[in-house]
Amino acid sequence: MVSSRTVLLFGAVAAGAILAGTAWSVWLQYLRAMDAVHGVTGPHPLVAWRTDASASALLAVTAAVALMAFAVFLARKVAVEGHLRQVERQHENIIDQAMDAIVTVDVSQHVVSFNKAAEQVFGVSAAQALGQPLNNFLPERYHAVHSGHVQHFARTGTTARRMGERRALHGRRADGSEFPLDASISRSMGPDGMLFTVILRDITLQVQAEEALRKSHQELQMLARSANEALESQRRRVARELHDELGGALTALKMDMA
Incomplete structure (x- = not known):
């Protein structure tokens, strides 16, 4: 052949x-x-x-x-x-088989890659996401700050770093709902210029678990404080009763001796 x-x-x-x-x-x-x-x-x-x-x-x-x-x-x-x-x-x-959402944007911060996990996290298909500004997937209050951070990252010599070290990060789904996320960003050179890849994870369940743990800790502290207060009240009551009984006995003894 x-x-x-x-x-x-x-x-x-x-x-x-x-x-x-x-x-x-x-x-x-x-x-x-x-x-x-x-x-x-x-x-x-x-x-x-x-x-x-x-x-x-x-x-x-x-x-x-x-x-x-x-x-x-x-x-x-x-x-x-x-x-x-x-x-x-x-x-x-x-990238498509990765468990974490992976979103790549160009230097103008428009989406050029959107994997299947990102589709599930944001509730939008890759076909709809491609070409869209990254800000479409962030709460509006973070738009200016996030764009500035990406531009600053592009000027540094760092190739990768964790995001959200100073403040909590949130994403916005297609239906407008917000969710907490954990993310890291890296940069690389593509055929048409610099690319930024964000690997992120929806940590809603983690935040909920941490909040439940915090509330349980607070409840345990309140329970321990209540138990200590009850124990102290009981101790004072017993001491008072013993004092009264001892005082009565001494009074009776004095009367007998008289």
């Missing part, structure tokens, strides 16, 4: 030969026309050289070598492009 690369190679050689022959014919016609304009008679030196057997053979060999080199270059180029497409597809599959 003939491989596709072989077909491509011979196809390129054939195409190159046709193009070379056409180009040579056009060039000779141009030379004859220029000779006619300048009044030159007789065959042009290049035309005579072209008809010489040894020169023709040399030209044929040179053209064949050039065509073979071009064909090899073209075949390698096609192979490299195919490999790059395969790597790109594998990269896209890895």
